[in-house]
Amino acid sequence: MLLAVLVLAAAEPAQARRLALVVGNDAYQKVAKLDRAGADAEAMAKELDRAGFEVSLHRDLTNTRFAVAVSQFYDKVKKGDDIIVFYAGHGVQTERGAQLLPIDIEGDTEFVIERLSLPVNGLLDSLERLQTRMAVVIIDACRDNPLRAQGRSIGAARGLSGPNVARGQMLIFSAASRERALDSLGKDDKTVNGVFTRELVARMRTPGVPFEQVAKDVQNAVEKLAATVNHKQRPLIVNDSIGDFAFYPGAGAVAQNDPPKDTEAAATQLQAAREDRFWDGVLKANNIEAYQGYLKRYPQGEYALIAHAAMAKLASSPSAVVAQNTRGAGPEPAPAATPAAGPSAVAPPSIAGPKPAPATPAMAVQPLPAVAPPASAAALPVQRTRAAYALPNGDRYDGDVLGNKRSGKGTYQFANGDRYEGEFADDHFLGQGQMVFANGDRYEGGFQGITKQGKGVMTFANKDRYEGDFVDNLFQGQGTFSFASGERYTGEYQRGLKNGKGEQLFANKDRYVGQFENDKPQGKGTTFHANGDVFEGEMVQGIKQGPGAYKFANGDRFEGFFVAGQFSGKGRLYMASGDRYEGDFHNNVKEGRGVHYFANKDRYEGMFKNGAQQGQGIHYFANGDRYVGEFVAGVRQGKGVHHFANGQTREIEYDKGVEKAP
Known part of the structure; x- marks a missing residue:
């Protein structure tokens, strides 16, 4: 299962209460049921209780019960508290961000699904407003999109994408974009919890270790375990957290609770984490001395065979890059080998909306073949030329190159059917371009780095259309979303959701003008009904609530x-x-x-x-x-x-x- 963790921290009060909300959804009614979400939730609840948290555990929540549970929990939270929210169940990635699905979820369009789900972006915004001392949100969502499994083209095929993090936040995914997180290591794996959850629970128990370090240790451990079954899964960490929150205080600290007494297991986990960090340093050095140092310290270590092979390769070819981290290189799939005949043939990952552009290659690329000039001639400046070539993964590029980089205008055809046409710089989509997706979606506008950035137009296969501002792949700023159903929204967006001032025209010809929050009318506004009635007053989650005036036609x-x-x-x-x-x-x-x-x-x-x-x-x-x-x-x-x-x-x-x- 995919898992996202967000940490928010503020100035630490002298005594902070510890509160936790834990939700596990298995018993889905209209989509595929799950087997381990409840067990993961119970394992986390048990561990958090040991660590001194007041835990509210919920199982199999419907849409209404989910909203009530979250609302009641937040009502208990006070400024300066430490809180943790853990969710295990189905999730789906839409153009507006990750959505958490209740067990009674059903619908045939993203529009419906987004209104019956809990948006992660909205959850994060609410947490910021609570002004807690520290907040950790763990989202353990489904491996593969359950709605697509039923033949409905709603959301990305697998995985969730995280929003940007603000200062004081940490975001963790149990697998990088388009990687599938493992529930188990095979039929012989009898552990009741998913791979990420079991590693997280084990490392939570180590006294005095800041959560930032726990996250890195879990990242390394998960990748190492996945590699044992030839699976690629490296959790992605985006970190701007502050403070040194630990589940159990270290020596000399005033402990709220002691860790469980399985000290031998905890010591084993800690030793593995130290070995992982040592190996990362060896890979960065990539020389015989570094590999010898690793073998001296860990003669029977996890990476001993790789170290011996790397030393042999370096001895025969000293300039070669011979070893790689078996935990992976980053959030995107590792680039393919560079073909000798093509410039910058490192393949970017296939993009699925909202889709990032190709990542900067992590490995060195081969230059274009060139004829050596006479010894007396000055070096010629690099010229922009045209090139067309296929990559080993089936992708194709046709366009301008500068040196050994895609630079200028070109077309990148992905093996999965996606196609980008537009501007490139240093192997990235950068500037103006058009992305046509295999599922029928189309984006035309600005790109920066690996994301949609600036002004753009996104047209969906179902005829929905957004035109406006993008920031890091999400609707952010001013925009207009026109639905195929006839609905239309024009106004402000934050993190992919309607937030701020806006105007919504509904399919029944009703029209609302006013404040929005988390994709729904919230606050003061005016509703002009199609029959001529007019309402002016307070709205809560799209419903008239509080003082107001209603004028009949x-x-x-x-x-x-x-x-x-x-x-x-x-x-x-x-x-x-x-x-x-x-x-x-x-x-x-x-x-x-x-x-x-x-x-x-x-x-x-x-x-x-x-x-x-x-x-x-x-x-x-x-x-x-x-x-x-x-x-x-x-x-x-x-x-x-x-x-x-x-x-x-x-x-x-x-x-x-x-x-x-x-």
Whole structure:
């Protein structure tokens, strides 16, 4: 399973509470069920409890229960607390970012899926606003997109992509982009937890180790384990964290909890991590002395055979790069070998939207073959030329080259059917270009480095279309998203989600203008309904909630409080007929105690139910008379007393509003 970890840290208070929310979703109803998400969640919950966290554990959450669980947990969090959120279950990557799927997820479009899921970008924004001392978010999402498994072209085929991290944050993926994270190491692997989770839990137990180091140790250990079954999986770490948070304090620190007593296992894990770090240094040196130093320190080490082979290769070819880190070179697949006849033939990874451009090659590339000039001639300047060549992985390039680099204008055809046409610089997509994806998606606009950057237009295969600003592959800034369904949004985006001021036109022709947060109307705004009604007031997650005013097309107007989109609580209803009501409302109708002022100057004071007078009440007539008695469904019922303006009184009995004969 893919796993993402985000760490946010702030200034440390003297005493911080430790709170954890742990969610494991296995029992999916409409997509493939999972086997290990619940076990991973329980393992994390148990370990966090040992480390002194107050743990809230949830299993198999529906959309509604998921939202409630997150909301209730955040209600408990106070400024300065240490919190951890762990999620294990299905996830899907859409153009707007990673989405966490509840067990009742279903839908045929990204538009629907995004509205029934929990967006990771929104989760991260909420965590920043909580102002915790430290927050760790661990997202253990599905290996392969469960929606594509059902034949629906929604989201990337596998994997999740992380948003940018701010200062005080760390982001970890259990596998790089388009790598598949392992649940197990094969049929003989009896461990109940996924590869990443088991390594994380084991390394959490080491006293005094900062989480930043724990993450690096897990990164190395996971890759080493994956390599034993010929699988490529190297967790990706993006780190701008601050502070030295540790699950268990080291010697001399005041411990909230002691680590579990399996010290022998912990020592073994720590020794393996040290060997991994030593081997990384050997690879950077890449000389016989470095490999000899490794073998002297670890004669029976994990990399001993590789070290011997590297020494033999260096002895025969001293300039060769002969060893590689079996844990991989970075977040993208390792580049292919450079063909002798082509410039910069290191292949970029295949791109799937939102798709990064090829990464800068990690290995040296061969120069173009050239005829040696006479000894007396000066070196000629490098000239831009045209080249066309195929790469070993099946990709093809046709375009300008400068020296041994793709530079200028060209076309890059990926083996999977994706195609980029545009500007290159130093082997990167850089400048203006067009990317046509095999799934029918198309992007045209700016590229910088490996990401969509600047102004651009993204047209999806389902006819959805976004035009506006991009930052690091995500919608960021001003933009317009037009849906094939007829909906359209124009306004501000943050991290791929509607955030800030905007205007949304819905398929039913309703129109909302106002504030958005986490892709939904939130805060003050105005809704213009297709039938002519207009609402002005507070919105919460796309629903009318709180104070507001609703003007009907027929001239009626309500001012008061809304709950779940309906009149509820105290309010005033002004009717086009001249009538006015002031009092209690429930589910859009008069209910409770109130006063109804009639256009003819009559007035009723008393109880209401289902929009009509019900129960004890007093009807004041414009001529000075008044009636005191019971009302049912808006009419007088039973015995009552009529007080006349001249001071006389008479007891009268009514049946369904009709006076009974004496």
